Amino acid sequence: MPRGLRNNNPLNIRRSKSKWLGEVDSLNGKRDTAFCQFSSLTYGYRACAKLLQTYQIKYKLYVLDKIIGRWAPPKENNTRAYADRVAKQMTKELGEPISVASLLDICKDKxxxxxxIVSMHLVECGQLPTAHEREAINQALTML
Known part of the structure; x- marks a missing residue:
């Protein structure tokens, strides 16, 4: 099982000083010192969604290559390959603007x-989300 799924953090959000809703210090008696761990997949997906929305609201990132460039920086990843795979899965162009949030309606385009999220899950976990994981994504999006 991929590390992200073991941690209920399928998009592999790194630990920081800030705590996410549903984040736990350890899971099943094991602590991952690099990546967040969540009490459930739903909370892991919710954190991903909130972070992606922050990229648009705070950092004004509206195109896939910029969003992925921040999520998976070149010093740690093959950012171009990551962005290409996400764009292909979404049937979008790298420079095509997308909307996942706006100041007036945080859930503008779920x-x-x-x-x-599904496309990034494919890259991070090596497979598309299962039916159970898709349900967790849907639940997470209702929590925004």
């Missing part, structure tokens, strides 16, 4: 946000 379908696009869902597609982005």
């Amino acid at each position: 379908a696009t946000l869902r597609a982005l």
Whole structure:
């Protein structure tokens, strides 16, 4: 099982000083010192969604290559390959603007946000989300 799924953190959000809703110090008696661990997949996906929305609201990142460039920086990843795979899965162009949040309506386009999370899950976990994982994504999006 991929590390992200073991941690209920399928998009592999790194630990920071800030705590996410549903984040736990350890899971099943094991602590991952690098990546967040969540009490459930739903909380892991919710944190991903909130972070992706922050990229648009705070950092004004509206195109896939910029979003992925921040999520998976070149010093740690093959950012171009990551972005290419997400774009292909979403049937979007790298420079094509997408909307996952706006200041007036934080949940403006849940379908696009869902597609982005599913596509990033494919890259991070090596497979598309299962039916159980898709249900957790849907639950997470209702929590925004």
